[in-house]
Amino acid sequence: MKILIVEDEPKTGDYLRQGLSEAGLNTDLARDGNDGLHLALAGDYDLIILDVMLPGLNGWQVLEALRRAGHGMPVLFLTARDQVDDRVKGLELGADDYLVKPFAFAELLARVRTLLRRGRAAPEATSLQLADLEIDFLRRRVSRAGQRIDLTAKEFALLELFARRPGEVLPRTLIAAQVWDMNFDSDTNVVEVAVRRLRAKVDDSFEPKLIRTVRGMGYVLEVP
Numbered sequence: 001m002k003i004l005i006v007e008d009e010p011k012t013g014d015y016l017r018q019g020l021s022e023a024g025l026n027t028d029l030a031r032d033g034n035d036g037l038h039l040a041l042a043g044d045y046d047l048i049i050l051d052v053m054l055p056g057l058n059g060w061q062v063l064e065a066l067r068r069a070g071h072g073m074p075v076l077f078l079t080a081r082d083q084v085d086d087r088v089k090g091l092e093l094g095a096d097d098y099l100v101k102p103f104a105f106a107e108l109l110a111r112v113r114t115l116l117r118r119g120r121a122a123p124e125a126t127s128l129q130l131a132d133l134e135i136d137f138l139r140r141r142v143s144r145a146g147q148r149i150d151l152t153a154k155e156f157a158l159l160e161l162f163a164r165r166p167g168e169v170l171p172r173t174l175i176a177a178q179v180w181d182m183n184f185d186s187d188t189n190v191v192e193v194a195v196r197r198l199r200a201k202v203d204d205s206f207e208p209k210l211i212r213t214v215r216g217m218g219y220v221l222e223v224p
C-alpha cells in the first residue's frame with residue numbers, strides 16, 4: 001500500500017507522513033501541485049491525499065488531470081475551506097472523500113483505511129471463485145461445480161454486486177439503487193424476486209448455499 005501526499009504546508013505534510021508511516025503505510029510527499037501530478041502519473045499509488053490550495057496546479061487541477069489520464073485511484077481531499085461549493089466541485093471531479101482542516105489524525109487514518117479497502121476490492125478483479133462457484137466478469141460467465149449457469153443481464157449484475165463485496169451484508173435498498181438504479185423508497189419487492197430467481201439458478205441444486213438472507217438487513221454472498 002503506497003500513498004501519495006500532496007501538501008505544501010511543511011508542518012502538515014510531515015505530520016501526515018510521520019503518522020501514516022507509524023501506521024505501517026508507505027508514503028511519498030510532494031510539496032506542490034506540479035510535483036504531485038508528476039508523481040501521481042508516474043507512481044503506482046493506492047491512494048492520494050490531496051490538499052486543495054497548492055502552489056502550481058491546485059488540487060482540483062491535479063485531480064482533473066489525473067482522471068483525464070485515466071487514473072482511478074481514490075483521492076482524499078484536504079481542504080481548509082468547508083464551503084459547500086468546494087465539496088460539490090470536488091465530487092463532480094471525482095474526489096472520493098473530504099476532510100476539512102484541522103482534522104484529528106485518527107479520523108484521517110480511518111478514512112484512509114476505508115478508501116484503501118474500497119480501492120483494493122474494486123473493479124480490478126476479473127474473476128472470482130467462491131466455493132465451487134466461478135464467475136468470469138469479463139466474459140460474463142458463471143458456473144457452479146463445473147456446470148455452466150445462464151443468467152439474464154440483471155441476474156448477472158446482481159450476482160456481480162454480491163461477488164464484488166463477498167461477506168458484506170447488502171441492504172435491499174442498496175441493491176435496488178445499484179442494479180436497478182431505483183432510489184431507496186421504491187418498492188424493493190423487485191429485489192426479493194430477483195434474488196429468488198438468482199438463487200434458483202445458483203444455489204438451489206448445489207451445496208453449500210452461498211446467498212444468505214440476513215433478516216431485516218439484506219443479503220450476503222459467502223461460504224457458510
Ligand code: CA
Nearest residue numbers: 008051053054
Ligand atoms: Ca495548502
